[in-house]
Amino acid sequence: MPKSQQNNWAQYRPEQTQGGAGEIGAIVSGIVSRIQTVTLVRVVKTKSSGLAPVGLVDVQPLVAQISGDGTVTPHGIIYNVPYFRLQGGGNAVIIDPEPGDIGMCGFCSRDISSVKQNKAPSAPQSRRRFDYSDGLYFGGFLNGTPKQYIHFKDGGIKLFSPGDIEMEAANIRLNAQGGVSSTSQTFQANTKTTAKFTGGGGISSDGDVKAKDVSLLDHPHSGVQSGNDQSGKPVAT
Numbered sequence: 601m602p603k604s605q606q607n608n609w610a611q612y613r614p615e616q617t618q619g620g621a622g623e624i625g626a627i628v629s630g631i632v633s634r635i636q637t638v639t640l641v642r643v644v645k646t647k648s649s650g651l652a653p654v655g656l657v658d659v660q661p662l663v664a665q666i667s668g669d670g671t672v673t674p675h676g677i678i679y680n681v682p683y684f685r686l687q688g689g690g691n692a693v694i695i696d697p698e699p700g701d702i703g704m705c706g707f708c709s710r711d712i713s714s715v716k717q718n719k720a721p722s723a724p725q726s727r728r729r730f731d732y733s734d735g736l737y738f739g740g741f742l743n744g745t746p747k748q749y750i751h752f753k754d755g756g757i758k759l760f761s762p763g764d765i766e767m768e769a770a771n772i773r774l775n776a777q778g779g780v781s782s783t784s785q786t787f788q789a790n791t792k793t794t795a796k797f798t799g800g801g802g803i804s805s806d807g808d809v810k811a812k813d814v815s816l817l818d819h820p821h822s823g824v825q826s827g828n829d830q831s832g833k834p835v836a837t
Contacts, residue, residue, distance in 0.1 A: 639663055640662045640702060641703060641737070642662055643657050643699050643737075643739070646696060654685045656680045657683050658681070659678050659705055660677050678733075681705060683739065684738045684739065702741050703738055704741055708730070709730055711725050747762060748761040748762060
């Protein structure tokens with residue numbers, strides 16, 4: 601018997617090598633075991649991220665291989681797996697996978713190499729089926745507590761980041777029926793033209809307000825005269 605065939609038989613139990621239903625069942629089981637469906641993986645490397653087309657990841661399956669004699673062997677790396685991004689047309693939520701993330705890898709029924717290259721309907725490049733080479737990565741399983749997040753919950757939405765939050769648009773409008781409040785230490789509005797604040801009930805301040813270098817609370821006037829004469833404009837102190 602050839603050595604390769606001996607190795608194949610070594611993974612079966614004795615009752616599965618004596619012919620009959622046991623042997624047929626073992627053969628069917630061996631064929632089915634080569635069909636990859638889905639498995640948990642850990643991201644090893646991310647290729648392309650940020651404001652760019654959806655990239656690829658290298659992943660390692662977390663469920664180890666086990667032989668017929670019970671030997672456990674870790675899986676190797678699966679390279680260049682397309683990852684999922686929530687996107688429709690030119691609109692997207694960009695949350696790229698990072699090394700160490702745990703997610704799910706699903707394996708397609710046919711060779712997707714041409715589709716990965718052309719991003720269009722293409723014939724399979726080989727006859728392989730349900731193979732590790734044709735995986736797709738979906739992230740977000742068994743991961744730890746996030747450091748920045750958008751939390752949708754009953755009664756509201758919380759947006760949190762330990763760093764900066766930047767909004768960029770042609771126009772930004774805030775419509776808040778109950779008003780807009782801030783507990784920050786400072787508030788700055790740096791505009792290239794005119795900064796305009798209007799309010800039907802007026803604008804109030806608990807502290808001083810300055811127009812350039814002129815204080816609203818504490819400023820002298822130039823050209824002060826007696827009687828009903830008008831003084832000059834306020835001047836900086």
